[in-house]
Amino acid sequence: MIIPKAIQNLIESFERLPGVGQKTAQRLTFYLLHVPQGELDRFASALQNLKKDTILCSNCFMIGETNPCDICSNLERDHSVVCVVEQPLDVIALEKGGRYKGIYHVLHGKIDPLNNIGPDEIYISQLISKLKTQNSRLPKPGTGGQAKVKEVILATNPTMEGEATAMYIAKQLKTQNSNVKITRIGRGLPIGADLEYADEVTLQRAMEGRSSY
Amino acid sequence: MIIPKAIQNLIESFERLPGVGQKTAQRLTFYLLHVPQGELDRFASALQNLKKDTILCSNCFMIGETNPCDICSNLERDHSVVCVVEQPLDVIALEKGGRYKGIYHVLHGKIDPLNNIGPDEIYISQLISKLKTQNSRLPKPGTGGQAKVKEVILATNPTMEGEATAMYIAKQLKTQNSNVKITRIGRGLPIGADLEYADEVTLQRAMEGRSSY
Numbered sequence: 001m002i003i004p005k006a007i008q009n010l011i012e013s014f015e016r017l018p019g020v021g022q023k024t025a026q027r028l029t030f031y032l033l034h035v036p037q038g039e040l041d042r043f044a045s046a047l048q049n050l051k052k053d054t055i056l057c058s059n060c061f062m063i064g065e066t067n068p069c070d071i072c073s074n075l076e077r078d079h080s081v082v083c084v085v086e087q088p089l090d091v092i093a094l095e096k097g098g099r100y101k102g103i104y105h106v107l108h109g110k111i112d113p114l115n116n117i118g119p120d121e122i123y124i125s126q127l128i129s130k131l132k133t134q135n136s137r138l139p140k141p142g143t144g145g146q147a148k149v150k151e152v153i154l155a156t157n158p159t160m161e162g163e164a165t166a167m168y169i170a171k172q173l174k175t176q177n178s179n180v181k182i183t184r185i186g187r188g189l190p191i192g193a194d195l196e197y198a199d200e201v202t203l204q205r206a207m208e209g210r211s212s213y
Numbered sequence: 214m215i216i217p218k219a220i221q222n223l224i225e226s227f228e229r230l231p232g233v234g235q236k237t238a239q240r241l242t243f244y245l246l247h248v249p250q251g252e253l254d255r256f257a258s259a260l261q262n263l264k265k266d267t268i269l270c271s272n273c274f275m276i277g278e279t280n281p282c283d284i285c286s287n288l289e290r291d292h293s294v295v296c297v298v299e300q301p302l303d304v305i306a307l308e309k310g311g312r313y314k315g316i317y318h319v320l321h322g323k324i325d326p327l328n329n330i331g332p333d334e335i336y337i338s339q340l341i342s343k344l345k346t347q348n349s350r351l352p353k354p355g356t357g358g359q360a361k362v363k364e365v366i367l368a369t370n371p372t373m374e375g376e377a378t379a380m381y382i383a384k385q386l387k388t389q390n391s392n393v394k395i396t397r398i399g400r401g402l403p404i405g406a407d408l409e410y411a412d413e414v415t416l417q418r419a420m421e422g423r424s425s426y
Binding site for chain 2: 003004005007009012018019027030032033041042043044045046050051052054064088
């Protein structure tokens with residue numbers, strides 16, 4: 001039995017997505033056969049316009065509709081705090097909380113030697129040169145003027161690669177921007193967790209990162 | 214932070230797919246941002262042409278490129294055996310084996326009262342009337358002519374609903390086509406299974422369906 005070309009094409013397109021295998025691709029495709037044509041057309045145009053209607057912010061490398069993006073062009077936000085994250089989705093996750101008022105810098109990846117991703121493959125040099133130029137503009141001697149960026153929060157994932165990326169960036173920043181405070185996002189037990197089921201490293205981090213009452 | 218409209222549109226399209234939640238939809242969408250535009254266009258056109266380039270076979274209700282489909286129009290296949298399945302994907306699964314040489318009948322569902330799907334919502338009446346007309350054509354007295362369809366294999370899934378559907382069809386066929394053999398696909402232990410971990414019902418079925426050596 002030959003699967004019709006139109007169905008095979010869509011199965012193959014679905015299979016290229018991460019985490020979608022042959023069975024899932026088939027299931028999704030056959031599901032879509034029962035969906036009205038209008039919905040398929042909407043899906044198709046959403047795909048076609050995905051990249052056409054979005055742009056990378058030249059300041060923070062977040063994906064947005066404008067350049068600079070909403071966050072970078074918002075003067076009410078604190079431009080002296082930069083939160084460094086791995087992916088655009090991390091920005092969305094942090095913004096959902098709505099508590100953070102600084103700006104971001106999206107690396108679009110992490111240092112991952114096993115997958116041939118070194119520091120030059122992600123937006124690290126852009127972060128360093130951005131901080132350099134912004135901070136070199138200011139402090140005139142005697143005015144008490146401060147560097148524009150005061151704090152860099154390294155919020156890469158607490159994984160092996162994320163920690164290595166954070167460490168690399170911290171090292172680079174320390175050698176070049178002596179007056180910038182560099183912090184790492186807190187690691188410990190997530191809210192709702194159970195001490196009993198936490199792994200050793202998390203517990204160790206939670207003890208190290210304890211705060212006084 | 215407002216997610217760009219183009220991204221939000223695609224996330225919403227993905228979310229409508231079965232088994233795809235918000236997180237997966239976001240992950241897939243942001244993955245596609247890194248994919249070349251050509252591939253997005255291919256994906257989009259595959260979606261748009263999915264239904265335009267396929268047709269339901271008027272004989273077996275399989276989805277194909279032609280009507281009647283490849284299987285129904287293939288004269289080398291045994292048209293006297295009809296295998297009744299729930300979904301088009303089941304036909305593909307059975308055809309992968311390549312051993313079955315009969316034809317199919319796709320119900321496009323199963324009797325499922327909890328989801329308001331009765332016998333009239335799926336292609337049961339079409340199966341019954343098809344058998345009726347095909348079998349009424351033939352047996353002229355004295356010629357030894359046989360009914361065109363000799364066997365109906367009920368290959369709905371061995372789930373509660375699948376069994377009920379098979380039972381319903383068997384009952385209907387028995388009252389109307391006395392000379393058609395009705396069989397149910399074998400149920401028992403799947404190849405590679407472990408007796409120890411099999412559930413009671415499967416074991417019971419396996420015992421009932423034992424065959425002599």
